[in-house]
Amino acid sequence: MNEETVSASHFRVHFKEIANAVARGEQACTVERHGLAIAVVISLEDAAFLREHKWGQAAAAQEEQRQADRITLSDPASMPLDLLEEAYGLTAGTTDPAIEDWRFKAYYAIESRTGQWPARPFGSSARGSSAARGSPAPGPSG
Numbered sequence: 001m002n003e004e005t006v007s008a009s010h011f012r013v014h015f016k017e018i019a020n021a022v023a024r025g026e027q028a029c030t031v032e033r034h035g036l037a038i039a040v041v042i043s044l045e046d047a048a049f050l051r052e053h054k055w056g057q058a059a060a061a062q063e064e065q066r067q068a069d070r071i072t073l074s075d076p077a078s079m080p081l082d083l084l085e086e087a088y089g090l091t092a093g094t095t096d097p098a099i100e101d102w103r104f105k106a107y108y109a110i111e112s113r114t115g116q117w118p119a120r121p122f123g124s125s126a127r128g129s130s131a132a133r134g135s136p137a138p139g140p141s142g
Helices: 008-013 015-023 044-069 081-090 097-114
Strands: 002-007 027-033 036-041
Touching: 002 008, 008 015, 008 027, 015 027, 015 036, 081 097
Parallel strands: 002 027
Antiparallel strands: 027 036
């Protein structure tokens, strides 16, 4: 089997011939537009092989890794202080709205237990905060 690279306009004009050659297993076809590869046309047999051996395993492995990496953040008020402070530090810089909401609650929970505001400001950006200028983050009133 050979692999052919064609332009998108050539592919449109000669779709029938290319599709028949691919279906017979004679070739695979890469379609380019403005010099960039945008698609590959392969036989159903090759696609089945990829689904079984590459895409299926890779997707399953990625999902397993995502599940292993995922943590569940419980209510900050019910967490032990050491775990709360650790989780607060590990979630710094997040852009996930749910985690930002958790960090907001944790920020106040840490202050209420220790009497001191956490060293890092809540939210995903430290720009404009006093922590970015080198002093501790103030509380809401100060």
